[in-house]
Amino acid sequence: MLAGCAAPKQPARQAPVVDRSPAPAAPTSPRAPAPAAPIAAPPGSENAGKPGYYTVRPGDTPRPATASAPASASPPAPTPATAAIGDAIALVWPARGPVLYQFDETRSKGVGIGGRAGDPVLAAADGRVVYAGSDLRGYGNLIILKHNNTYLTAYAHNQTLLVREDQTVRQGQMIAEMGSSDADRVKLHFEVRRQGKPIDPLSLLPSR
Numbered sequence: 001m002l003a004g005c006a007a008p009k010q011p012a013r014q015a016p017v018v019d020r021s022p023a024p025a026a027p028t029s030p031r032a033p034a035p036a037a038p039i040a041a042p043p044g045s046e047n048a049g050k051p052g053y054y055t056v057r058p059g060d061t062p063r064p065a066t067a068s069a070p071a072s073a074s075p076p077a078p079t080p081a082t083a084a085i086g087d088a089i090a091l092v093w094p095a096r097g098p099v100l101y102q103f104d105e106t107r108s109k110g111v112g113i114g115g116r117a118g119d120p121v122l123a124a125a126d127g128r129v130v131y132a133g134s135d136l137r138g139y140g141n142l143i144i145l146k147h148n149n150t151y152l153t154a155y156a157h158n159q160t161l162l163v164r165e166d167q168t169v170r171q172g173q174m175i176a177e178m179g180s181s182d183a184d185r186v187k188l189h190f191e192v193r194r195q196g197k198p199i200d201p202l203s204l205l206p207s208r
Contacts, residue, residue, distance in 0.1 A: 087150040091124040095188045103200035110191035121176040123169045140181025156189035
């Protein structure tokens with residue numbers, strides 16, 4: 001009876017088994033590539049397509065290599081100074097009397113023309129009065145006409161002056177009356193100056 005009443009024999013408990021082997025590695029997937037860094041736009045790309053701009057492409061040849069550099073601008077060479085066209089003049093006799101003396105570069109610098117007091121003194125060519133007075137010693141009452149940038153004529157020893165400075169006169173116009181101011185007799189002393197230098201008036205006056 002004791003045996004029958006005894007509790008049924010329990011099966012022996014087994015200790016839990018612990019698997020200490022390393023766990024299998026989890027399957028790995030291919031690594032995704034890192035996102036590429038944004039490419040910086042080249043300088044000047046914001047002007048692409050705009051008028052007046054050109055986009056360089058592979059194979060382009062640099063423009064200084066194919067085109068010659070523009071010549072540097074330089075001022076034109078100065079033109080040598082010359083007498084203006086038309087500066088040559090044709091003269092008429094400034095008085096009717098005889099020639100008293102001829103040109104001498106070292107002494108008279110002009111010609112003397114005789115006459116009577118009050119005889120007309122005429123402009124030998126068109127011009128402008130640049131002097132009318134008696135301030136130049138040895139010339140008496142004097143008139144100087146400028147005809148152009150090259151020629152002047154002078155009329156000395158007048159009795160009366162009939163024109164004033166800066167007045168325009170015409171060839172053959174009466175500009176004075178012949179006289180003997182600052183001279184030993186009545187006469188017209190007539191000079192021609194080319195670029196300031198006295199020349200022989202007879203070389204420009206018509207022959208009589």
